[in-house]
Amino acid sequence: MKILAVNKFYYIKGGSESYYFRIKKLLEQNGNEVIPFSMKDKKNFSTEYERYFIKNIDYSDTNIIKKIKNAGKIIFNFSANKNMSKLIEDTKPDIAHLHIFQHQLSPSILHTLRKKKIPVVYTVHDLKPICLNYKMFNSKGICEDCKGKKYYMCFINKCVKNSRLFSFVNVLEGYLHEFLKSYEIVDIFITPSNFHRNKLIEFGIEPNKVVHIANFIDTSEFIPKYEYNNYFVYIGRLSEEKGIFTLIRAMLKVNKSKLIIVGTGPLEQQLHKFIINNKLNNTELVGFKTGLELELLIQNSRFMVIPSEVYENCPMSMLECMAYGKAIIGAKIGGIPELLEYENGITFESGNEIDLATKINELLNEEVICVSMGKKGRDAAEKYYDKDVHLNKIYGIYDRLFRDC
Numbered sequence: 001m002k003i004l005a006v007n008k009f010y011y012i013k014g015g016s017e018s019y020y021f022r023i024k025k026l027l028e029q030n031g032n033e034v035i036p037f038s039m040k041d042k043k044n045f046s047t048e049y050e051r052y053f054i055k056n057i058d059y060s061d062t063n064i065i066k067k068i069k070n071a072g073k074i075i076f077n078f079s080a081n082k083n084m085s086k087l088i089e090d091t092k093p094d095i096a097h098l099h100i101f102q103h104q105l106s107p108s109i110l111h112t113l114r115k116k117k118i119p120v121v122y123t124v125h126d127l128k129p130i131c132l133n134y135k136m137f138n139s140k141g142i143c144e145d146c147k148g149k150k151y152y153m154c155f156i157n158k159c160v161k162n163s164r165l166f167s168f169v170n171v172l173e174g175y176l177h178e179f180l181k182s183y184e185i186v187d188i189f190i191t192p193s194n195f196h197r198n199k200l201i202e203f204g205i206e207p208n209k210v211v212h213i214a215n216f217i218d219t220s221e222f223i224p225k226y227e228y229n230n231y232f233v234y235i236g237r238l239s240e241e242k243g244i245f246t247l248i249r250a251m252l253k254v255n256k257s258k259l260i261i262v263g264t265g266p267l268e269q270q271l272h273k274f275i276i277n278n279k280l281n282n283t284e285l286v287g288f289k290t291g292l293e294l295e296l297l298i299q300n301s302r303f304m305v306i307p308s309e310v311y312e313n314c315p316m317s318m319l320e321c322m323a324y325g326k327a328i329i330g331a332k333i334g335g336i337p338e339l340l341e342y343e344n345g346i347t348f349e350s351g352n353e354i355d356l357a358t359k360i361n362e363l364l365n366e367e368v369i370c371v372s373m374g375k376k377g378r379d380a381a382e383k384y385y386d387k388d389v390h391l392n393k394i395y396g397i398y399d400r401l402f403r404d405c
Contacts, residue, residue, distance in 0.1 A: 026218075100128075130204070214385055218386070231300075233303075307350075308333060329360060329363060
């Protein structure tokens with residue numbers, strides 16, 4: 001089978017790219033040909049198909065002329081449309097599997113796929129099809145004001161980068177693709193969490209077109225370790241919606257262990273100041289980590305904390321933590337609780353630092369239970385989230401598309 005795999009980044013930028021390259025590898029290992037379509041970047045992995053990729057688009061560029069040109073590409077990227085058409089003509093794929101494509105590639109590519117009569121499956125890694133800023137979160141917190149196609153609320157609330165200009169561009173994008181019925185071209189939406197599936201349906205996408213298939217990992221690549229050192233970890237972006245300040249304030253009420261924060265982001269300096277000003281000797285920022293260094297940090301930890309205050313989907317970090325045999329304390333929001341249904345962790349009220357501190361202290365006091373949770377998490381990872389289970393479900397979607405299209 002020839003599969004056109006679309007993602008705007010062709011390097012590991014986040015959890016969605018981790019999934020993209022894992023499923024690409026898995027499909028190729030099982031005899032399929034995977035044809036990538038993406039954006040050029042010096043960080044890209046090498047591929048013979050890069051000549052079809054669109055030119056790099058950097059929305060952080062301060063040049064006003066480039067900003068204006070790039071704004072138009074958010075709405076409809078004609079280059080992506082043209083390049084994809086050429087790629088399809090040259091490679092003749094059987095199916096297109098989309099991941100994150102909006103803004104840089106834009107939904108323009110959907111119209112190319114329809115014109116070429118290519119069946120389309122779209123793994124929805126975020127809420128972009130129903131929320132113009134991807135995450136239903138703005139400066140005021142959780143936001144669902146666009147429900148009912150009220151995209152103008154994005155402009156009113158300054159949902160994109162807290163800017164009316166950026167928000168206005170996204171409003172135009174939303175209304176244009178609503179008019180063009182771009183997302184109706186997608187044959188099947190795959191959501192990694194049931195929560196996101198329900199949100200898509202709630203916001204108007206046909207229920208029979210939305211299927212829940214969780215993310216996956218190759219558990220054979222993760223060696224569980226049930227012994228630990230006296231610390232626990234947070235791994236992720238240091239930004240407001242991730243609940244990192246709720247976590248760090250909770251540490252004011254934790255005495256028995258140490259928190260190691262792994263990652264970078266816009267709140268990094270504020271977190272440094274908070275730690276110094278409050279003499280938080282039980283909290284350490286260690287920056288971005290990868291490879292063996294990150295692996296050892298997780299393996300030797302007691303548990304992981306996911307304090308998010310946004311509608312998370314199916315965090316890869318949680319699956320990896322489960323595979324390493326570690327318990328998890330997760331916020332009761334989005335798809336997080338779905339990964340804690342195996343007695344492999346506990347939840348707390350999202351945004352509630354007192355409840356979080358209580359749950360951290362509870363798990364620190366229950367060493368036997370903590371280890372037991374880790375073992376149950378590993379069992380769940382093997383039974384429900386391993387690569388073979390996932391691949392069979394993906395094949396089921398592909399077969400359905402071939403029958404229906």
